Amino acid sequence: MHKDKVSFKQKIDYLIFGKILTIAYPKFIRPKYGYCSYFRFFLNFFIPQKLLRINAKVKWPVHYTSKVVCPENITKGIMCDPGDNHGNYIQASNGIEFGSNIEFGPGVKIISSNHDLEDFTIHVEGKPIKIGNFVWIGANTVILPEVEIGDNVIIGAGSVVTKSIPSNSVAVGNPCKVIREKAPYKKDISNVVFNQKSYLK
Numbered sequence: 001m002h003k004d005k006v007s008f009k010q011k012i013d014y015l016i017f018g019k020i021l022t023i024a025y026p027k028f029i030r031p032k033y034g035y036c037s038y039f040r041f042f043l044n045f046f047i048p049q050k051l052l053r054i055n056a057k058v059k060w061p062v063h064y065t066s067k068v069v070c071p072e073n074i075t076k077g078i079m080c081d082p083g084d085n086h087g088n089y090i091q092a093s094n095g096i097e098f099g100s101n102i103e104f105g106p107g108v109k110i111i112s113s114n115h116d117l118e119d120f121t122i123h124v125e126g127k128p129i130k131i132g133n134f135v136w137i138g139a140n141t142v143i144l145p146e147v148e149i150g151d152n153v154i155i156g157a158g159s160v161v162t163k164s165i166p167s168n169s170v171a172v173g174n175p176c177k178v179i180r181e182k183a184p185y186k187k188d189i190s191n192v193v194f195n196q197k198s199y200l201k
Contacts, residue, residue, distance in 0.1 A: 017042045022196045027060040029078040029198045095128030105139035134185040
């Protein structure tokens with residue numbers, strides 16, 4: 001349960017716009033209060049995505065400046081909306097498996113499949129990208145095919161992730177390398193009240 005006091009304005013915001021967004025986005029699962037104004041989400045996500053049909057096939061909020069390719073090949077947990085920041089490009093031709101509580105900085109690119117070197121119209125088949133729970137992916141990071149990122153990881157801004165990153169790590173650079181161990185994630189999200197019924201992955 002959120003311990004912060006919920007204002008009358010927040011309650012009205014949820015009752016009017018939050019209910020619409022909960023119905024419109026069945027895979028949008030975030031804290032009921034305190035995450036972001038539902039009115040702001042309505043303007044920046046619902047109108048471009050549901051009315052103007054930008055990223056219309058995606059069942060979670062995607063910013064109108066971002067692109068999600070093959071969303072049907074993406075699985076994700078809660079508090080994770082791939083493409084919800086400015087200028088994200090998520091290409092899931094070979095599949096991407098996201099855990100829970102993942103944040104994407106602006107300009108993040110996640111590319112699950114390369115083009116065939118002899119025929120650029122063909123995507124090379126490969127294993128899906130896997131990203132664990134409690135992961136922060138910094139601005140302008142690029143994650144390349146078949147990479148696996150463990151739980152409780154921070155990827156520094158501007159990194160190019162070409163190889164897998166183990167759990168409990170801070171990793172940066174091009175190519176991205178672990179620079180130190182990361183302390184355990186402190187917040188217990190099992191106590192959070194969400195905008196709709198959910199599960200913890």
